[in-house]
Amino acid sequence: MKAVEIQNFGIENLSIVEKDIPTPKRGEVLVKIHAVSLNFRDYLTIEGKYNPNYKLPLVPCSDSSGEIIALGEDVIKWKTGDKVMGVFAPDWVSGTTNTQSIRSTLGGPNPGTLQQYRVFSENGVIPLPSNLTYIEGSTLPCAALTAWSALTEFGKTQPGDIILTQGSGGVSIFAIQLASLFGAKVIAISGSEEKEEKLKQLGVSTIINYKKNPKWGKEIKSLTGGVDHVIDVGGSETLEESIKTLKPFGQISLIGILGGSMANINLLPILMQNIKIQGILVGSKSAFESMSRAIEINNLRPIINHVFSFSEHREAIRSLKSGSQFGKICINMG
Ligand SMILES: NC(=O)c1ccc[n+]([C@@H]2O[C@H](COP(=O)([O-])OP(=O)(O)OC[C@H]3O[C@@H](n4cnc5c(N)ncnc54)[C@H](OP(=O)(O)O)[C@@H]3O)[C@@H](O)[C@H]2O)c1
Incomplete structure (x- = not known):
C-alpha cells in the first residue's frame, strides 16, 4: 500500500512510501481509506509550524472515511463492508477529559490518514451518515465537529x-x-x-x-x-x-x-x-456521533471545493494554503 509521509518538514519534502497493509490486532479494525479531507492544521503540521516537535516520519492528515475490510479478534461492533469515518481524537470519548486524551489526535502526534489503509481501534471510527458519499463524509471529523462543538456543547x-x-x-x-x-x-x-x-x-x-x-x-x-x-x-x-x-x-x-x-x-x-x-479544540467522539446523526436526519450536505487525486497531494495542500477555496479540499484515495 502507499502512504504519504512527512520525513522532513515542508510540502516539497512529502514522500510517497510503500508499506505492508497492516493486520488488525484484538479490538481493532482495518479500514480501506476512500477519501481524506484537508484542514489548515495539516498544512501547518507539514510545514513544521503546528508542532515542530512531532516525531518524524509522520503520516499527515486527521480526516478520513472508508470501508472496514478486516476485523481483529473480539470486535463485535462492526462487520466488514461497514462505511465509517475516523475520529479526530479517539481517546476523547465524551465531556471533559484529560490532556492525554485531547492529544490522541491523528495526523500528529499519532499517524494520520493520508494512506490507503489504516488500522483504527474499534472505538476510533463511527458510521458514515447514510446520506453522504465517502468524499462528503471525510470532511466531518475536524472542521464540522469544531463548528458543532462551538454551537452546541460550548x-x-x-x-x-x-x-x-x-x-x-x-x-x-x-x-x-x-x-x-x-x-x-x-x-x-x-x-x-x-x-x-x-x-x-x-x-x-x-x-x-x-x-x-x-x-x-x-x-x-x-x-x-x-x-x-x-x-x-x-x-x-x-x-x-x-x-x-x-x-x-x-x-x-x-x-x-x-x-x-x-x-x-x-x-x-x-x-x-x-x-x-x-x-475550542475540535470535539469528543460522542459529539461527533450526535453531529453525524443531525447531518443524516437533516440531509445536510458538506460543501466541497475540489477533489484531488492521491498523486496530487502536494497541489491539494498548496491550494489549502492559498485561502481562495470555498468549502473543503479533499483527496480521493481510490
Ligand atoms: N480549534 C480547532 O479545533 C480548529 C479546528 C479546525 C480549524 N481550526 C483553525 O481554524 C482556522 C480556520 O480553519 P479552516 O480549516 O476553516 O481554514 P480554511 O478553510 O483554510 O479557511 C480559510 C478562509 O478563512 C478566511 N480568512 C483568512 N484569513 C482571515 C482573517 N485574518 N480573518 C478572517 N477570515 C480570514 C478566508 O475567507 P474569505 O476569503 O471569505 O475571507 C479564507 O478563505 C485555522 O486557523 C485552523 O487552524 C481550529
Whole structure:
C-alpha cells in the first residue's frame, strides 16, 4: 500500500512510501481509506509550524472515511463492508477529559490518514451518515465537529440567536450550515466579494467585507444590536473586533489563528460586559456521533471545493494554503 509521509518538514519534502497493509490486532479494525479531507492544521503540521516537535516520519492528515475490510479478534461492533469515518481524537470519548486524551489526535502526534489503509481501534471510527458519499463524509471529523462543538456543547445555541462567522473556510461554512439546524440567524465577515453571493446562498443574512472595513465590529453591533456568539477563526487579527460585536453575556468561540496567535487587546470590555471567551479544540467522539446523526436526519450536505487525486497531494495542500477555496479540499484515495 502507499502512504504519504512527512520525513522532513515542508510540502516539497512529502514522500510517497510503500508499506505492508497492516493486520488488525484484538479490538481493532482495518479500514480501506476512500477519501481524506484537508484542514489548515495539516498544512501547518507539514510545514513544521503546528508542532515542530512531532516525531518524524509522520503520516499527515486527521480526516478520513472508508470501508472496514478486516476485523481483529473480539470486535463485535462492526462487520466488514461497514462505511465509517475516523475520529479526530479517539481517546476523547465524551465531556471533559484529560490532556492525554485531547492529544490522541491523528495526523500528529499519532499517524494520520493520508494512506490507503489504516488500522483504527474499534472505538476510533463511527458510521458514515447514510446520506453522504465517502468524499462528503471525510470532511466531518475536524472542521464540522469544531463548528458543532462551538454551537452546541460550548455555545448552547438557541432559536433566534445571532451568530457571527468569519471568512469562508471549512469551519465557518459548517458553522453557517449547522446554525440553521437550530434556527439561529447568521451574519458573516468575508474578505472576498466573489464569495459573498455563495455565503448568501447558504443562508447568511448580512456580510461585511473585513478588508474594506477593517473596523467591522461597531458596524455589526449597530446593525444587529449585538450578536450572541462569534465563531472566531482570525485570532489576533479579529479578536478585538469580535469583542465589539457582542451583546452583554455573549460568547466568542476561539477556534483559529489565521491572522496570528499573539494578541494585544483591551481586556476591559470582556469583564464590563460579562463576555465569555471559550477555546475550542475540535470535539469528543460522542459529539461527533450526535453531529453525524443531525447531518443524516437533516440531509445536510458538506460543501466541497475540489477533489484531488492521491498523486496530487502536494497541489491539494498548496491550494489549502492559498485561502481562495470555498468549502473543503479533499483527496480521493481510490
Ligand atoms: N480549534 C480547532 O479545533 C480548529 C479546528 C479546525 C480549524 N481550526 C483553525 O481554524 C482556522 C480556520 O480553519 P479552516 O480549516 O476553516 O481554514 P480554511 O478553510 O483554510 O479557511 C480559510 C478562509 O478563512 C478566511 N480568512 C483568512 N484569513 C482571515 C482573517 N485574518 N480573518 C478572517 N477570515 C480570514 C478566508 O475567507 P474569505 O476569503 O471569505 O475571507 C479564507 O478563505 C485555522 O486557523 C485552523 O487552524 C481550529
